[in-house]
Amino acid sequence: MTSRNALTGAGFPHPDLYTRDSAAVACSEHLRFFPLEVDRAAGATMTAPSGRELIDLSAGWGAAVLGYAHPAVTEAVSRTVRRMPGVGVLSSTNPLSVELAERLLADVPGRDAERAVHLGLAGSDANSAALRAIRAWAGPERPGILVFENSYHGGLGPAQHVSGFAAAGGVPLGPGVEQVPYGDANAAEAALESRRFAAIVVEPIMADGGLVIPAPDFLPRLREACDRTGTLLMVDEVKVGMGRTGSLLASSFDGVAADVVTLGKGLGGGMPLSAALAPRAVWDSAPGASLLTTAGNPVCAAAGLAVLGAIEEDGLLAHAAALGTVLETALTELRERHPLIADVRSRGLLAGIELRSSAAEGGRPAGRETAGALRRAFELGAVAYPVGPDSNVIELTPALVITERQLRDGLDVLDAALTDVEAGEVDCDAAAAFGGW
Structure with missing residues (x-):
């Protein structure tokens, strides 16, 4: 499912692990969107073999509900x-x-x-x-x-x-x-x-x-x-x-x-x-x-x-509810800044950002642009994944232990990634090599 040609590039000097994974691990259990390698993780952050840190806005599809290495x-x-x-x-x-x-x-x-x-x-x-x-x-x-x-x-x-x-x-x-x-x-x-x-x-x-x-x-x-x-x-x-x-x-x-x-x-x-x-x-x-x-x-x-x-x-139910209010407000502001965002939906620390093309293009589900935005966000330091039948909804399921600062920093990365996509500065087709949904 994953093309080895997509594994190298600027900012990713350590393709060895990903290449070995592609050769040894069956693609029947791959759902990949960009060349993410994880050497270690703690709380709401993951660290690549190169030492680069990423804010995980997915918490491993929600599995790391307490973050990593709690x-x-x-x-x-x-x-x-x-x-x-x-x-x-x-x-x-x-x-x-x-x-x-x-x-x-x-x-x-x-x-x-x-x-x-x-x-x-x-x-x-x-x-x-x-x-x-x-x-x-x-x-x-x-x-x-x-x-x-x-x-x-x-x-x-x-x-x-x-x-x-x-x-x-x-x-x-x-x-x-x-x-x-x-x-x-x-x-x-x-x-x-x-x-x-x-x-x-x-x-x-x-x-x-x-x-x-x-x-x-x-x-x-x-x-x-x-x-x-x-x-x-x-x-x-x-x-x-x-x-x-x-x-x-x-x-x-x-x-x-x-x-x-x-x-x-x-x-x-x-x-x-x-x-x-x-x-x-x-x-x-x-x-x-x-x-x-x-x-x-x-x-x-x-x-x-x-x-x-x-x-x-640790009072994490109250923490999720409180950060949910922060997230809801931030997503509303994000929507106002980006014409690609058609809708935002959230409850607590669970949210979706739906992307659609301009009305002039019929408002089609922007799956290609979503893939490009998430690839760009990964390059800038945050991890999130797409969901939906058209893969045009950015899903946010961060760990319940994420701090407000980490949450805001992650959203800032998504903001910058969407800006780059809307400016035509991202090759939105590059993510296609990873297969996705």
């Missing part, structure tokens, strides 16, 4: 890996995985008094495990799963086959999976009235599909429709949860408690960890249906406990 995560992982009480929960138990499951049941709102937690390694397997169990619970009478156009729920397995948006041109929807437009509560309600769906799967804020924030009544109406029709409401919090919006769950912002909740990315603070919370009756319908040898790994569980502890003890 002391609480580092200490918990180091302590646990020396004891290593097993590798998972497949054929034994360990105290840390049990404690993590108990902590999640206490912290994550739910509708059912009897719930259990499926621990995994990534958001994809959390969603896949939940979907398999839901279908077993519902039986042949309700074979359908209702999802939303341009939704993203995973890159592997059943989760990938309920996603309306994916890399590499997408994959077909699975049997019984139907889509309605995201944010269209009327369409969702009409579909649910048929009572052929076991569950509806929704992102409280659509992330990879374009950073779309629905109307305030969208999730409450879905909750009411599910209650009316006996359908499970499954909320995918993998990317938008874990405190990013100023509350632990993005769905809590709208006052909604789901039947099934999935978490990933930030839950492990950079370690591979995910969780799916669902009624025990759902899990009991599919014993042994989703087995991973290292799921419930105690080292990863220790990281998850450290993340949950730090979010609470």
Whole structure:
């Protein structure tokens, strides 16, 4: 996917690691936009092998929710890996995985008094495990799963086959999976009235599909429709949860408690960890249906406990909400300065900057210019990635520990990058060699 001709250039004197990666690591797990190499990282900054520092406005697609090398995560992982009480929960138990499951049941709102937690390694397997169990619970009478156009729920397995948006041109929807437009509560309600769906799967804020924030009544109406029709409401919090919006769950912002909740990315603070919370009756319908040898790994569980502890003890929910106000104001000012910016959308430390061409050109999605702006921002010292079906939305998901100064500095870099693109000083086609979405 990545052209080696794109690896060299002014300011990048150390192409060796990237070249070796291109030769040795399968492109099936590459989603690249510029030649980023990371030698080490701390907090909200990454350092390249050359010593160049970059502000990470993505936090590794949201996985580094506490930033990199957070002391609480580092200490918990180091302590646990020396004891290593097993590798998972497949054929034994360990105290840390049990404690993590108990902590999640206490912290994550739910509708059912009897719930259990499926621990995994990534958001994809959390969603896949939940979907398999839901279908077993519902039986042949309700074979359908209702999802939303341009939704993203995973890159592997059943989760990938309920996603309306994916890399590499997408994959077909699975049997019984139907889509309605995201944010269209009327369409969702009409579909649910048929009572052929076991569950509806929704992102409280659509992330990879374009950073779309629905109307305030969208999730409450879905909750009411599910209650009316006996359908499970499954909320995918993998990317938008874990405190990013100023509350632990993005769905809590709208006052909604789901039947099934999935978490990933930030839950492990950079370690591979995910969780799916669902009624025990759902899990009991599919014993042994989703087995991973290292799921419930105690080292990863220790990281998850450290993340949950730090979010609470360090006041990071309030910090995200406060910086969210700063971000919202700064984005409004950024939009006023740049004709390429058609819209800005944000909630807490989660934001999207949508780029479109001029009205004279029909206001087309400016995917090419977005790629150029992000490549230029990388050259100037900040990292962010594009999302959306047309790859024309700059997504911002910085670490919850980012400082106001770092956030403003990162936005200044984006400001300069957009200025250069609008002035015609950036080769916007150079980023095409990296493949992207």
